[in-house]
Amino acid sequence: MHIDNPIEGLTGIRRVKRRIFEILDGAVVDDANRACEIFIATLVVANVLSIILESLHDVHEAYHEYFYAFDVFSVIVFSIEYVLRVWSYGEKYPKAEGSAWRGRKDYMFSPFGVVDFASTVPFYLQLIFPGADLRVLRMFRLLRIFKLSRYNSAMDDMFAAIKAEKDSFSSAMFLLLISCLLFSSLIYIIEGQDQPDVFPSIPAAMHWFILTIISGWGNVDPVTFLGVVLVVVTQILAIALAAILTGVVATAYTAQVQRRESEYELQVREVLADGVVTEEERLQLKQMQAKFGMTDEQVEAIAEQVRQEKAESTVKL
Numbered sequence: 001m002h003i004d005n006p007i008e009g010l011t012g013i014r015r016v017k018r019r020i021f022e023i024l025d026g027a028v029v030d031d032a033n034r035a036c037e038i039f040i041a042t043l044v045v046a047n048v049l050s051i052i053l054e055s056l057h058d059v060h061e062a063y064h065e066y067f068y069a070f071d072v073f074s075v076i077v078f079s080i081e082y083v084l085r086v087w088s089y090g091e092k093y094p095k096a097e098g099s100a101w102r103g104r105k106d107y108m109f110s111p112f113g114v115v116d117f118a119s120t121v122p123f124y125l126q127l128i129f130p131g132a133d134l135r136v137l138r139m140f141r142l143l144r145i146f147k148l149s150r151y152n153s154a155m156d157d158m159f160a161a162i163k164a165e166k167d168s169f170s171s172a173m174f175l176l177l178i179s180c181l182l183f184s185s186l187i188y189i190i191e192g193q194d195q196p197d198v199f200p201s202i203p204a205a206m207h208w209f210i211l212t213i214i215s216g217w218g219n220v221d222p223v224t225f226l227g228v229v230l231v232v233v234t235q236i237l238a239i240a241l242a243a244i245l246t247g248v249v250a251t252a253y254t255a256q257v258q259r260r261e262s263e264y265e266l267q268v269r270e271v272l273a274d275g276v277v278t279e280e281e282r283l284q285l286k287q288m289q290a291k292f293g294m295t296d297e298q299v300e301a302i303a304e305q306v307r308q309e310k311a312e313s314t315v316k317l
Contacts, residue, residue: 014091021088024081040081044147047074051141071141075123078144082116112150119144161252168248176213176241183234184209191227195220213238264288265302 023032047070054060054067089107090100107113122140162169184205192199198220199205208220212234222228267288285299 017088018091020084021091024085024088025092040077041148043074043077044144046070047141047144071123074144075120078116078120082113082120085113085116112147115143115146119147158249158253161249161256164256165248165252168252169245172241172244172248179237179241180206180209180213183230183237187222187227187230190224190230191220191222194223194227209234213241261298261302264299265306268303268306 023036026033026037050067050070054064060067085107086104089103092103092106108117118140184202187208188199188202188205192205199208211217211219212231217235222231264285267285271285
């Protein structure tokens with residue numbers, strides 16, 4: 001299996017653009033790509049720690065100039081990264097598969113692109129509106145932590161697992177909705193007369209139900225026997241729903257990991273089919289390993305299994 005080098009045949013600005021795309025997107029796993037990932041990841045972690053420390057009043061007062069300087073440096077780096085990604089992602093697709101704007105649009109409207117954009121916007125808004133109270137928007141800087149998910153497949157696996165089990169989640173959400181309407185109405189009927197200030201309406205009772213489901217206690221103590229029974233049943237229902245959703249996510253996540261390993265194993269079989277592993281094939285496997293977040297031990301175990309099966313089939317022949 002031969003894979004053409006996408007840089008071959010490119011000259012000048014196209015070669016630079018393609019190289020930047022390879023480094024930022026991880027299309028080629030090399031020292032430059034790893035150094036870029038380590039630098040961005042380290043800067044993201046440092047930003048999160050800075051935001052946490054800045055929330056301490058005494059620390060902020062003592063070092064606010066350093067915090068501001070670091071934030072300016074971070075915004076400059078993240079802004080350059082965003083611009084370079086928008087520019088270089090024009091090389092994501094060959095001309096036969098779409099224009100340069102297809103790759104750029106895919107990035108800008110992807111979850112990663114939205115996070116990259118939203119995490120820097122508060123800084124520029126502060127410059128445009130210096131007198132405005134933008135404390136809430138400044139907390140959007142915490143979105144930078146999601147930039148780390150670009151370098152780890154766990155988040156993608158989780159979303160893929162949820163998407164694969166959307167029918168099960170829909171069923172659980174429907175059950176939750178029915179339970180909310182039923183139990184809210186019952187608690188309103190049972191406790192409404194004795195605690196009119198707490199349960200003045202069904203919407204207020206729905207607020208109690210949601211709090212009970214989430215935290216196990218709705219901040220209200222029932223005063224009737226039936227109210228006590230209803231609260232206990234509601235808490236049991238909360239535990240049951242949590243168990244159902246946890247089981248669905250765990251099963252779907254395990255299945256997603258197995259599909260990922262099966263896909264990698266299939267690629268290994270194709271590479272070893274002719275008995276020769278070219279540099280292009282080795283690079284492709286390395287990229288797939290990085291994309292799936294697989295360890296060297298997992299990769300070696302799969303490769304060894306394929307070699308053994310191939311050796312056994314050769315002996316039988």
